[in-house]
Amino acid sequence: MCRDYLQPALLIFASIAIGVVGWSGHVLLLPVALGFPVLWSIARTRSVAALISAGYFLAASRGLPQGVAAFYSSDIWPGLLLWLCASLSFVAVHTVLWAGAARARPFRYLLAAVVMAIPPFGITGWAHPVTAAGVLFPGWGWWGLGLMTAGLAGLVTRIWPAVAVAFAGVWLWSAAICTDPKLPEGWRGVDLQLGASLGREAGLQRQRDMIATVGNAASDGARYVVLPESALGFWTPTVERLWIGAFSDGDARVIAGAAMVAPGGYDNVLVAIDRKGGRILYRERMPVPGSMWQPWRSWFGENGGAQADFFANPVVAIGASRAAPLICYEQLIVWPILQSMLHDPDFVVAVGNGWWTEGTSIVAIQRAATTAWAKLFAKPFVLSFNT
Structure with a gap:
């Protein structure tokens, strides 16, 4: 009984940590967000997948309540309400498209990623893991985006440890040679x-x-x-x-x-x-x-x-x-x-x-x-x- 509650709790806490670290504002930490699809796929039930999605998104967008309060010169409650409302689309999409069957997960996750990238759901598609493509595959353009998409599909399969190790190696290589894009001349x-x-x-x-x-x-x-x-x-x-x-x-x-x-x-x-x-x-x-x-x-x-x-x-x-x-x-x-x-x-x-x-x-x-x-x-x- 204890184990039945322990694993979901650990997954939810891990999703919160991934949201905080991956979206801390440091470009080289963006690939941390790739841990979210792994946790989403490990969830044993739809309700746990929903809580993992909520933890990740709310942690990644944690600055919203304070920012809204400052914008409207009000207390924190309007910001908290907007924060929770903004998370609904992300959580709903990832909850509805979660699949218990391992075979269906890659297609379901890619569909969720596409839905959260374009309107109408993409209007609040913050914290999208695909953003890390520029860190892992700098200069690769659409080929890099394609590799990232394939990698995201791999992270929700049973071979995710091998995919994660490959991504980690690419991440270290990219960090070692990292240079920021230059200003346009003049x-x-x-x-x-x-x-x-x-x-x-x-x-x-x-x-x-x-x-x-x-x-x-x-x-x-x-x-x-x-x-x-x-x-x-x-x-x-x-x-x-x-x-x-x-x-x-x-x-x-x-x-x-x-x-x-x-x-x-x-x-x-x-x-x-x-x-x-x-x-x-x-x-x-x-x-x-x-x-x-x-x-x-x-x-x-x-x-x-x-x-x-x-x-x-x-x-x-x-x-x-x-x-x-x-x-x-x-x-x-x-x-x-x-x-x-x-x-x-x-x-x-x-x-x-x-x-x-x-x-x-x-x-x-x-x-x-x-x-x-x-x-x-x-x-x-x-x-x-x-x-």
């Missing part, structure tokens, strides 16, 4: 520490401070300067004229986050500015569910919230190059980066506004995930965050 990502005021304080002095920041980066030789999500506040004709005038005598180009009012709500965008003018470069495909993307408003005839363009503009043209843009939340899920890579961009541009994540590992996880995907496809990348 690019500079600027990190800011302006807290909650970024995007909310849109006065003239703030715009001038941003212009000065870009000027300093350009004076060091950067031709393209990237500012974080929401750096410009709302994108208006007045803001556009101010920025164009500031760079009328130079060759620097600015890529910066902004918000643009749209019918029924607003778009979270990246804006490109040079001496010739400004233009909307990119509209975010997947804003943060709940705090930004609120599709239920339309059900009640209300407006507001950020709009989602799920599969729009996967790559954008910047000069003679093509970039894969990722804004904040898009760095935590799978399909935006893979959709962009289908178009073979020259590099990745990732921005975020993580002031509300202070005291959590969320921004570090975003950076680690972006680094891993860039390493997998051997793409240079530029990051810019506000904290």
Whole structure:
């Protein structure tokens, strides 16, 4: 009787530990997440598989309650509620697709992995183990993703110890030769520490401070300067004229986050500015569910919230190059980066506004995930965050 309870308890505690360590924000620790499918397959009952899934996901996304409380300036309870609700899709998918029969497990797990990578369930598909492909197979691109997929299937079979040993060997080899992707030539990502005021304080002095920041980066030789999500506040004709005038005598180009009012709500965008003018470069495909993307408003005839363009503009043209843009939340899920890579961009541009994540590992996880995907496809990348 004691053994009947001991094994499930150990599996659940192990899943929690894997979620904490694998998603700690250190890119080289991402392969720890590959322990989850092993535990999921070892579960003897569907209920234990559900608890293992819940332990892993809740541990991996542990920064959400505190972050939501900071975002809304509220107590911890709304964050806890959102944390639990966000876990439902992950737990439901892995519970429904769990199989007692060993033969069915590889197909069932791969189906769960695909379902959690694309909408609608992929909207909350955080902590996806496939993200570790960039650590294990840097530069292998789609072949590396294929090997990782085959390895995930192997981890839920009876030969999982052999697969795990093979992955461990590849992991050690990769760690020994690890190098981070380089910046695109002539690019500079600027990190800011302006807290909650970024995007909310849109006065003239703030715009001038941003212009000065870009000027300093350009004076060091950067031709393209990237500012974080929401750096410009709302994108208006007045803001556009101010920025164009500031760079009328130079060759620097600015890529910066902004918000643009749209019918029924607003778009979270990246804006490109040079001496010739400004233009909307990119509209975010997947804003943060709940705090930004609120599709239920339309059900009640209300407006507001950020709009989602799920599969729009996967790559954008910047000069003679093509970039894969990722804004904040898009760095935590799978399909935006893979959709962009289908178009073979020259590099990745990732921005975020993580002031509300202070005291959590969320921004570090975003950076680690972006680094891993860039390493997998051997793409240079530029990051810019506000904290």
